[in-house]
Amino acid sequence: MSEMPIDKERARRAFSRSAGSYDESAVLQREVGRRMLERLDLVRLKPKTVLDLGCGTGEQTHQLLQRYPKAQVHALDFALPMLAHARRQGRWLRRPHCICGDMEHLPLADDSMDLICSNLAFQWAAHPQRLYQECLRVLRPSGLLMFTSFGPDTLHELRSAWAQVDDHAHVSPFMDMHDLGDILVNSGYAAPVMDVEHIVLTYGQVDDLMRDLKSIGAHNAAAGRQRGLTGKARMQAMRQAYEAFRSEGVLPATYEVVYGHAWAPKKPGAVSVPLEMLNRRKED
Structure with missing residues (x-):
């Protein structure tokens, strides 16, 4: 699958309003971010440049600034009001470099970048293949991409409840872990x-869930969603x-949370020499 029916402009407006x-x-988002960053403990990486892609208000940006005190940390989001919060992360002499832009371009x-x-x-990418190719383009050889995303089982209860009311798309579509893995392979990671x-x-009531989704900007961004307001009877x-x-x-x-990481390949012609071979040469 190369494209998802996501209305990215609608998503951008929703996140801007919810900044x-x-x-x-964003309790779930913070917890998932914490679990993802813990995985960096298993990676031997000393990046000089780091990109927090889709940074939101900068919670993860702050963690990256602390984890890599000598790195230049960049924070990118497509919602400018989110970046207004993210640029306040860090401290006076070391703020993130904030960029308002499209992660697919x-x-x-x-x-x-050494680490994304x-x-x-x-x-929220409308063209996932293009997104992963863009990340690979900006990664240096042997750079690392680490990400989380939602899988198709996310909010299946809400999806099922709406399916008993009408046949419109009320929950945004999410890609399967195996499809995402195929994209990584096909993109050259x-x-x-x-x-x-x-x-x-x-939650005590479904309205509490709906309120949380609205507060973080996670509105239904499906391109085929119903236009206009939902009536009281259907609600x-x-x-x-x-x-x-x-x-x-x-x-x-x-929430089905997908974790993924992959490496940018080494440049063609690069040669890996085992450490023991180098030591043997010194002895000779």
């Missing part, structure tokens, strides 16, 4: 690794359908 309320409700030079991190932003986990948040029917998932007094909201 002020995002941090209050990165305003960055070839071979300019992206937390729960890639699912080396040693891609993919895995997935399910995280369940709980009530959806609430009743969602009640079928209630367990132990709460309503679940499932």
Whole structure:
């Protein structure tokens, strides 16, 4: 699959409007970002240039500034109001370099980044293949791409409840982990690794879930969504359908979180020499 039916302009407007309320409700995003960055502990990488791609308000940007104190950290987002928050991360003498741009058309030079991190932003790409190719373009040889995204099981309860009301798309579409892995391979990355986990948040009422989604800007961005407002009768029917998932007094909201990382290949002609061979030469 090379394209997703995402209305990216609608997504950009939604995230712009939610910049002020995002941090209050982005509990899942912070936790997933923390788990992703923990994986960097297993990677031997001392980047000089780092890109937080789809930085939002800059929570992860702040963590990257702390993790790599000698690196130049860049933060890119397509929603300018989000960047207004992100540029305040760090401290006075060391702020991130903030860029308002499209992650599918990165305003960055070839071979300019050693590390690209992206937390729960890639699912908003209209052309995933182009996105991953752009990341590869700006990565230096042996640079690392590390990202998280949502899988198709995300908010399946909400999707199911709406399906009993009408046949419109009420939840944005998300790509399967295996399809994302295929894109990485086809784009030319080396040693891609993919895995997935399910995280369940709980709510007293479905309206609490809807309020959280609105607060972080995660509106339905499906290109085939219903236009206009949803009527009160259909909203009530959806609430009743969602009640079928209630367990132990709460309503679940499932998120399928996909973790991925892959390396930019070495330049053609590069030769790897085992360390023991170098030591042997010195002894000779």
